[in-house]
Amino acid sequence: MREDLKYTLMVAGMVVAWSVYYAVSKIVVGLTGSALLAGFLLRTAAFVFLTIQLLLDKSFARLFHQGKAVLILLIIGVFGFLLDLFANLGYANGSLSTGTALLKTDVLMVNLATVILYHKKLYLSDWIGTLIMLVGVLLVLGVEFGGMEFHPTDLFFLLSAVCVSANAFIIKTAQEKYHEDADMISYYNNFVVLLLFGTSAGLTGAIRNFDLNAMSPSFWWLVTLGGLAQTGIYFFYYRNLKHFEVWLVKLYLLLMPVLSCFIGVFFLNEELTVKKMLGILIVLAGAAVILQRGRINHANRR
Numbered sequence: 001m002r003e004d005l006k007y008t009l010m011v012a013g014m015v016v017a018w019s020v021y022y023a024v025s026k027i028v029v030g031l032t033g034s035a036l037l038a039g040f041l042l043r044t045a046a047f048v049f050l051t052i053q054l055l056l057d058k059s060f061a062r063l064f065h066q067g068k069a070v071l072i073l074l075i076i077g078v079f080g081f082l083l084d085l086f087a088n089l090g091y092a093n094g095s096l097s098t099g100t101a102l103l104k105t106d107v108l109m110v111n112l113a114t115v116i117l118y119h120k121k122l123y124l125s126d127w128i129g130t131l132i133m134l135v136g137v138l139l140v141l142g143v144e145f146g147g148m149e150f151h152p153t154d155l156f157f158l159l160s161a162v163c164v165s166a167n168a169f170i171i172k173t174a175q176e177k178y179h180e181d182a183d184m185i186s187y188y189n190n191f192v193v194l195l196l197f198g199t200s201a202g203l204t205g206a207i208r209n210f211d212l213n214a215m216s217p218s219f220w221w222l223v224t225l226g227g228l229a230q231t232g233i234y235f236f237y238y239r240n241l242k243h244f245e246v247w248l249v250k251l252y253l254l255l256m257p258v259l260s261c262f263i264g265v266f267f268l269n270e271e272l273t274v275k276k277m278l279g280i281l282i283v284l285a286g287a288a289v290i291l292q293r294g295r296i297n298h299a300n301r302r
Contacts (some may be wrong), residue, residue: 007243010236011252017232019259023268024226031219035088036197037206043194045227050187050234063187067150069178076170076185077192083163084193085200090156098150102157104134107250109165122247125296132286133254139279140257148289168246175242182242186234225242251290258283 012120017019028038054060066073090099114120121264139146174180201207258280264270289296 007240010240010243013232014236014249015252015255015259017229017236018253018256019263021226021233022256022260023263024222024229028219028222028226030221031215031222032206032210034206034210035084036201036203037203037210040194040197040201040207041223042226042230043190043197045223046190046230046234047194047227049227049231050183050190053231054183054187056104057183059183063186066180066184066188069180070188071176072170072174072178073180073185073188074192076167077189078172078196079163079167079170080189081193081196083160083167083192084197086156086160086163090153090160097150098154099157100143100145101138102154102159103164104137104254105158106161106164107134107247107254109161110168110247110250113165113169114245120245120247121295123297125286125293126247129257129289129293130251131285132289133251133283134286136279136282136284136286137257139252139282140276141279142263142273142276168250171238172241172246175238182235182238185238186231190230190234248290251287254283255287 025038025042028042029035032038032041051060054063087099087103090102107130111122111127171185174185175182185277198207237249240252244252261270261272261276261280265272
């Protein structure tokens with residue numbers, strides 16, 4: 001019972017951290033006018049928090065003794081950067097609704113990889129629950145199915161979804177094969193992404209054109225909150241990946257847009273429409289199907 005409660009809180013922490021980061025990131029991108037600069041600032045803040053965490057745990061020295069695992073840790077960071085880069089390239093030239101829908105295909109990709117590549121069994125109820133949750137999430141996110149248009153640049157969204165899916169399995173491999181803990185993976189991931197965001201922002205002139213003096217104290221508090229939320233994502237997400245199957249963690253993350261919706265209503269003056277309410281109910285219905293998978297399929301086997 002205590003173990004179940006622990007991982008229920010771990011999943012809840014993951015969803016909350018990701019929802020807060022999503023909301024803060026959206027605001028910071030708007031204030032800076034650059035997704036690359038916003039990514040650099042938020043990852044810098046996370047870098048500070050992650051460094052403090054390792055120093056307090058007296059684990060900082062272990063960063064320099066990773067041996068053969070360094071390569072896979074660097075790969076995780078590169079994929080972490082690419083998933084953001086491809087999504088931003090897609091949004092720069094594509095449709096918001098189409099992009100949002102295509103990015104969520106990572107859930108289906110992970111399900112397929114789980115069955116085909118890892119030979120794990122998923123029941124029919126798992127697929128039904130996944131599709132129900134996916135439809136609900138798209139409603140919550142306000143995707144206009146009738147107005148969706150497809151462009152060649154929409155392939156960037158699919159590439160982002162591929163990177164998200166692949167990275168989850170690479171992280172799982174780092175944990176199981178190389179016995180890397182969440183904190184080492186987090187630090188290397190964030191450091192690589194920070195360097196790549198910083199380099200990209202520098203080359204595009206985003207850093208040079210950024211006026212530090214024009215930013216109010218509240219802006220820097222937002223950046224700090226975003227960095228803390230990113231640190232929370234690393235802490236909870238990687239630990240959940242170690243405990244649960246990848247496909248199940250991805251399904252839990254479909255609850256994130258629901259919480260983000262309420263954050264938007266209470267803090268960003270967004271409207272809670274009937275369509276979003278319906279989407280929330282559908283997401284919860286799909287989650288209920290997944291959570292009852294043991295009972296459903298046990299009953300079917302009898």
